[in-house]
Amino acid sequence: MRHSLALTREATTRPELTTDILVVLGVVVLALVLFVTERLPIDVTAILLIVVLVVLEPWTTVDPTTGISGFANEATITVLAMLILSGGISRTGLVQELGRRMAAFAGTSVRKQLFATVVATSPVSGFLNNTPVVALLVPVVTDVANRGNTSPSKLLIPLSYASQVGGMLTLIGTSTNILASDVSARLGSQYPELHRFSMFEFTQLGVLVVLTGGLYLIFVGHYLLPERVPPRADYLEEYEVGNYVADVAVVPGSPLVGATVGDATDALGPEIDVVQVVRDEDRSVAPRRETHLDEGDVLVVRTDRDALTALEDAVGVEPVGRAAAVDDLSAGTEEGGPLAELVVSLDSRLVGERLDPERFREQFGAAVLGLRSHGTLVADRIVGKRLAVGDTLLVQAPPETLDRLSRRDDVIVAREPSRPEYRADKAPVAVAIMVGVVAVAALEIYPILIAALAGVVAMVVAGVLEPNELYDAVEWDIIFLLAGVIPLGIALERTGAAAYLAWLVVSTAGSLPPLVVLWLFYIFTGLVTEVISNNASVVLLLPVAAAAAAGIGANPFAFVLAVTFAASTAFLGPIGYQTNLFVYGPGGYRFGDYFRVGAPLQVLLSVVTVLGIALFWGV
Helix, strand or coil: CCCCHHHHHHHHCCCCCCHHHHHHHHHHHHHHHHHHHCCCCHHHHHHHHHHHHHHCHHHHCCCHHHHCHHHHCHHHHHHHHHHHHHHHHHHCCHHHHHHHHHHCCCCCCHHHHHHHHHHHHHHHHCCCCHHHHHHHHHHHHHHHHHHCCCCCHHHHHHHHHHHHHHCCCCHHHCHHHHHHHHHHHHHCCCCCCCCCCCCCCCHHHHHHHHHHHHHHHHHHHHHHCCCCCCCCCCHHHHCCHHHCEEEEEECCCCCCCCCEHHHHHHHHCCCCEEEEEEECCEEEECCCCCCECCCCCEEEEECCHHHHHHHHHCCCEEEEECHHHHHHHHHHHHCCCCEEEEEECCCCCCCCCECCHHHHHHHHCCEEEEEEECCEEECCCCCCCECCCCCEEEEECCHHHHHHHCCCCCEEECCCCCCCCCCHHHHHHHHHHHHHHHHHHHCCCCCHHHHHHHHHHHHHHCCCCCHHHCCCCCCHHHHHHHHHHHHHHHHHHHHCHHHHHHHHHHHHHCCCCHHHHHHHHHHHHHHHHHHCCHHHHHHHHHHHHHHHHHHCCCCHHHHHHHHHHHHCCCCCCCCCCHHHHHCCCCCCCCHHHHHHHHHHHHHHHHHHHHHHHHHHCCC
């Protein structure tokens, strides 16, 4: 036993259920409901939590200074700096080049392709935030699958899962580790075993988890994954575009002669989107509103069934044929207008917006042809659909436009850019800066916060990043989420709510062996992470886990590690972890696909992790 009998008796004595505890638990329930239902964006929910906690200060003990302390918290600033450093590495094209080289030998062997995916992803995710790593490798892995005549569905979920287990190799692999380290340090005043994590505090366990997860994904997982998307998929057929496009010609004497594409859209109705203008042998893909029309021009339009029927009576245009429209789109693919999938990224301005194809064409220079929302094809009416993270748009645009979009943070282009513009000459400098940050933190010359901020300055001074790119590299919803949940964790500790929840755990499972209780905490954390964010689950459960460990005379550090690892391995669905959302659309997955391959992996890693913790640190 690691604690005195007095401490054990105190922890197992039922705490008084005070009004303060009830109020804080009510705020926790509110947070859970908002996170699960997504009625508000994550960052807005985080701000609301701050407001509620401060307004209820007499019960939550969170004054205005404590309420905003999350913004100045060491974990928040460290995560911000690490996101910028990851952005600097991505600007050099280093991650993509690594992915291409590791995949070069894969050929048509699914097992070799999976090996390349895991090896290219997991080690990198230990030192770069795994969210941008997956965003960068989605197009690389998709192209590897297509070149090897393999369904991308076989590789993309393994890509996401490999990045998650790789993130557990070091302190900086994921924002969850950094936040857990900060919470552990704060709890150290109550539990002597707890402290701030060092850079390689749990690397030996992380290696064990990576090896186990990698072997599972390579030799078992792909058998459980269906081929949702065929290799070299025909996008037009997959998105059923042929049912919703048509050619209409501008007839002689039409009021549209000499008018613009914008005028044509206004005249034909809001459901009609002009995706191409064909004039003799010339073809304008994703035309701008100011593009002028002439007599005889053929407009390729995308709309819904009702509007297609209404085109027959439209003034100034004459339907030419629906089958021909598909041929025109295919011709555009060859003549400078490739088809591509765009995945709505985590911090995209599109999140929460209703899809307006015309406005999208003006902003992004791409014509929207189809939409997958939450993995389901929106076949008919796409106008007005509210977009969410992970939604996938089928678009057509000139190659240079897709190359430009691949460098933006709003969308992930699920194909390799034909003419990538990376700062490859800065790659050695970027790697040297990253190695320096890790070394300074690992040798404890300076804290990771100072080392990471110095690395950010070095990235700008060395020209790896432009000053205006610093803000684009940050996933601001994660920063606001951290700032919002940190004071909630403080309220749980100060009011005794965490101790009360721990008492409930001890009174229910206290008769079980500590190793079993540790495993139950791992499983429970994994389930909670599936419905709320991994960062929120760490903040809510770490104080409870530490108190419960003290209550049964176990090692609090072992319980803290179990919660930390479980929160970063969300395999049961697309919602629990943002990287799962990034592969949702390009893989054509359904919700159950994640559970089919993820549930056995979750159980396997729960056993391996808990036994590893017992071996390395004791329970």
